[in-house]
Each structure stands twice: as C-alpha cells, then as structure tokens.
Amino acid sequence: MLQLKFLLENKDIVVSRLKIKNFNAENIIEEIETLNNKRKKVQTELNKLQEETNKNARLIGTLVKENKTKEVETLKLNLTNIKEKIQILEKELKNIEKDINDKILQIPNIPHLSVPAGKGSTDNIIIKTGGPEPKPNNLLPHWELGKKYKIIDFEAGVKITGGGFPVYVEKGAKLQRALVSYFLDKAIEQGFKEYIPPYLVNENTAFGTGQLPDKEGQMYKIEEDNLYLIPTAEVPLTNIYKNTILNEDELPIKLTAYTPCFRREAGSYGQNVRGLNRIHQFDKVEIVVIEHPDRSYKQLEDMVSYVESIVISLNLPYRIVKLCGGDLSFTSALTYDIEVFSMAQNQWLEVSSISNFETFQANRMNLKYKDKKTGKNFLCHTLNGSALALPRIVAAILENNQFEGGIKIPEILIPYTGFSIID
C-alpha cells in the first residue's frame, strides 16, 4: 500500500501515473484527504483532553499523599466527564483511521515512469529475444510426451487429488529434483542466501506481500487454523523481514528458496491449462531482494539478467517482456516477464516474472532501513522473481528437445539428473 503522506503530497502525480494502470484514483484520494483532515482535527482535540487528564491524574497522586481528600473528590468528578469525551473521540479516531486504511488498500501501486500504457498482455513490449530460433514444429506436446515416456502421470493426480495436480514418475521426478538443485546452486552462486520457509502462512503474512486482501480467492485456505498455503515463496521469504528496521549497510538482502506453490487458479480454462501450463501445485525457486530505494532499479535489471542467464544455459528460445500498465499486477511498479517458446505448442510460456514493488510491500510489512546520514527511517524497496518456475520449463525442455529416440536433457543438467536422455 502507498503511504498516506506520499499519497496526499503527490496527488497529481499519483492520479496521472495510475492512469497507466487504468485506475482512476481521483475520487478516492479526495475522500482520503477529507478523512485525513478530519482525523487530524480529532486527534488534536483528543490529545489535548488526554494531556489534561494526565496532568490531573498526577495532581491527584500528590494530593492523595497530602491527604487532601476533598480536592481529590472534585477533581475525580471533573475527570469522569472528560473521560467520557475521550472515549467518544477515541472511537471516532479509530473509525476514521480504519476508513482511511480501507481506502488506501484499494489503490494499486504506482507504475514506474518507464511502464508503457496498454490494456493487456498484447500491449506488452518485447525487450529482447534470444536462444535458439523459435520455430513452430509439429512436435508432440508435453502432455503426450509425459505419457509416452511414463514420466508425468496426470491421471494418477486426478485420482488422488484432482485436476492440476500432476504426478511425476521416475526420470520425470528426477528431472524436477535436478532443476531445483540446479536453480538453487546458481542462486547461491549469485549471492542469494538459501532458506526453507514454511509452506503455510498466517493472515498477516499474506497481507504483508499483498496476497490479502486482493487475491484471497487465489490461495488455498486452511479454515480451521486460519492459515494459507503459499502461492509463492515470495510470501514467507519477504515476510521474514516484517516489522524490521535494518541498518543501511545491511542492504541489499538477497534471499532464495525452493518451495512448492499452491494456487487455486479459479476461473482458468481451456488450452492455457492443458498439461503443465497451469497447475494447482508446482515447484519454484524464488529470489527475493530487499534493497535501498536508490539502487532498486539497478537491482531489478541485475535480477532480470540473472534469470536470463539461466534460461540461456538451458538452451531454450526466450524473450524478455516489459509489462504494460494494464498487465501489471496491483502491487508491482515494474515487471519483466521471461517467456520461453514451446515449439510443439507454438506459444510463449511465462516462466518468470521479476518485479520491483518499491515501498508498496515494505509499507504493509513495516520494513525500513535507518539512513546513515540523517538517522531517519525510510521504507525499503522489495523485489522478487521466479528463478525459475518448473512446470513450463519442464514443458519446454520436453517439447523442444524431443527427437525420434527420446528427449535430450540440456547439457548443464546432466550432472544433476545423472542421465542424458529420457526414453
């Protein structure tokens, strides 16, 4: 969420920039401003009454010691009246604060100046294309390859859980493990610290990174314990630093974790959910960075090139896409997607989404750093990206590397899989 102060001091900027996200903020900011003025008034009034009460309460203390019972009784009576007023004002202040908060929560993050206008994914800008040439070919799609080589059993998944919960078998399972290990090793090499976080998080944590209240329907919820299954390691990983004031020189903090991810994907349908394209449980290695505001965009570029380097090492056709305002998520200021091309499906598959959230998550999480010069506390910037999500990478590897005799494993993975061909 945006900071109240920033929001009101930069009204025009906020309104005009949010237009890129196709969000009209004008009215809501005005409402917030009115509420905030009211809030200030009420608080000032309340503080005065509280001051009076405190002074008198102290006075009673001394009078009691001096045994001046009469004076004490009159003072008490007087204070009882003030107390009633205070209670009313306190309630009012709380309500106003809640109203303001509710309204701010409805405002998405401001897009970075470089974000292009646009309605949806077709308006995204292709920054770069690389890897082998992406030429469509009448090859078998991965869901058929999975069956043919007995490495992915979708039916078994349906039987034991339901659609979107594939079962990986033998070399299929090993390939998953190999990819996870490879991605983690690369990330560690890159200076990320490896974590194994919980896969269930509480409400406050889900709020911190922005999954709540905006994406409540996307998460699986354990009603009985009021916990959520993580949709991405971003959630537990970033929240490790919830309610923290860091020293400036601790930044950047670079974290990585492999976790399974759980997504309900309500409303998805058709070709996009075939096979591994969109599933309810999948594996992903995530990278998270907490960074100084001055360096966060440089950091974002570094993260993108890092993820790019992984895709290159797997020898997959890829492209880097900059999301337009309409495709940008509620919480993001700037996002790059990395997509790999599936020759068999003749389509680009998103395998990574790398974003700078600026202070949007940090404000919700109360994550700050102490500025060395001024000694003042400022919100950190948070960033994250997939590095990488497995299912579509697996799909692309299977589909693009198939030949008459089976499927070739990318060179770099062979030390991890222990085999070079799936047949």
Add this chain to the structure above:
RNA sequence: GGAGAGAUGGCAGAGUGGUUGAAUGCGGCGGUCUUGAAAACCGUUGAAACCCGUAAGGGUUUCCGGGGGUUCGAAUCCCUCUCUCUCCGCCA
C-alpha cells in the same frame, strides 16, 4: 491434547497501581586520549501520529506480545487470544 511458568527497548535484565518511555549492563553512534587501533573515560542512543515553526528545533499523545476491561491514574490488577519454556501424553 493435559498441567504449570512466562512474554518489558537491538540484546540481556530490573520494575507489581502515582513524573517509568521505562533502572542497570551489553551492543550501536559521537567525542577525549593514541601515529593508528584497543582499553579507559565522557556524552548520546526506541517507534508512530498530531500541534507550533520556512527550517533548525520545541511541545503533546499513544505504544512494555495482540485485543478488551477495572481505575482519577496501569508495564504493574482482571478477562481473552497468540506465542515461548518445563513436565506428562501422543508421534514422523
């Protein structure tokens, strides 16, 4: 799951109704000393909101795990939730 104990500032740890936002120690920061460092000594050191001020700064309020209550007054008393520790039970 049952019984008991506890939760205080970055950390350790006092404080059980009246200038306590909180002793003391450690740590951090600044300084003196030193060629430099260490040691020693001196000073300083939580967060947020509001008011006054262009600012520097000054003032007020709230916050002692979360929420609620008693009281003129709560870190201190009561209720409730969460978490931690000890013992028992269960168990990969």
